[in-house]
Amino acid sequence: MSETRRIRVRTPSRSYDVLVGRDLLDGVGRLTREACGGRRACVVSDSNVAPLYANAVAESLADAGYECTAQAFEAGEGSKNMGTLADLLEGLAQAGLDRDDVVIAVGGGVTGDIAGLAGAMYLRGCKVVQVPTSLLAMVDSSVGGKTAVDLSAGKNLAGFFFQPHLVIADVDCLDTLTPSLFTDSCGEVIKHAAIADAELLARLGEEPINAQGYDRGRLVEVIARNVRIKRDVVERDEREGGLRQVLNFGHTIGHAVEAASSFELGHGSSVAVGMCCIARASAARGWCTQDVADRIVSAVDAYGLPTGTDIDHRTIVSFAAHDKKRHGAGVNVITPRALGAVEVRHVTLGELAELVELGCAPA
């Protein structure tokens, strides 16, 4: 059995551990007690994850002496909104949590983002423990403190930076993820490799990871490597003043595609489309070689993730105009420079439209 990896994240607002390993769910109560203290805990999960894991987590919390309640919302990106957030906040108040108490987010990125935001807002901030159950949440959303809900204008448009107090990633939870959800998550795994680790990118393309029959040791290693890549960025720029924008590689177009598809396309798949589009457009502009673009596209393709879209270019640009990286009449886009290296470029919305046209047509 592989050892648990403990990755320390040190940001100006908070330092905390990310644990990656197997058989960790039974220890959530003890680990939460050590990291957070408090008397009450509320387990937040969605309608798919609650029947699978909420009870085990709640029992572990009760064993560690917590007075424990649970809340679940309808699974899916469609629930990542102000209505669900309001319900969660009311539930925390009804359960009588105080500032020393703990919100435990058990689920994928939607649960982590919305429960994290509820924890940041409730009493102006209580404790938050992330227990990610999708691969995407383990490698990305549970770490770094971005919390949010969507608005009609687009993704993640209302939220806070609020670092969790602890992250517990039990890879055994991936057993119940469908192959297509596992694959979707791989979009963010490829993103981390593309921005920071050329060797990992090559290996992911040559020997794709999957959930079934997989060497758990390698899965733990890949997840831990992803967490370290993200940690190294977040520690240097917690609030996205500059460097942290690199974690948004593929997202300017990806978020637009995700919203324009009415969330039919998953987040990781949308980011995959966004990375391929901007990579092809960057090669056409001479910002990177054609080889760099081809390798990013072929890593995406190796997972069966989409490498382009036939969504109308004007629709993509109109959603992208609401991107958080918008500044004045333009928007910052993250473009590949080499394998494992990206840069931030400011382009006008007109230039963005040209990039979308250059890069987004399906191959």
Ligand SMILES: NC(=O)c1ccc[n+]([C@@H]2O[C@H](COP(=O)([O-])OP(=O)(O)OC[C@H]3O[C@@H](n4cnc5c(N)ncnc54)[C@H](O)[C@@H]3O)[C@@H](O)[C@H]2O)c1
């Ligand atoms: N905060 C951040 O830094 C950050 C980073 C990346 C993505 N995100 C956000 O994360 C969301 C995408 O995350 P996601 O792909 O995990 O979506 P999700 O939370 O909707 O989970 C995907 C599906 O998998 C199910 N699921 C999760 N774990 C499961 C398990 N172990 N077994 C069976 N089913 C399981 C969920 O119920 C859901 O139906 C998006 O909203 C995205 O914007 C946030």
Ligand SMILES: O=C(O)C(=O)C[C@@H](O)[C@H](O)[C@H](O)COP(=O)(O)O
């Ligand atoms: O943590 C970050 O920073 C990221 O950009 C990670 C992204 O994968 C994630 O999807 C994030 O929520 C997008 O950020 P946003 O600020 O564009 O909403």
Ligand SMILES: [Zn+2]
């Ligand atoms: Zn993302």
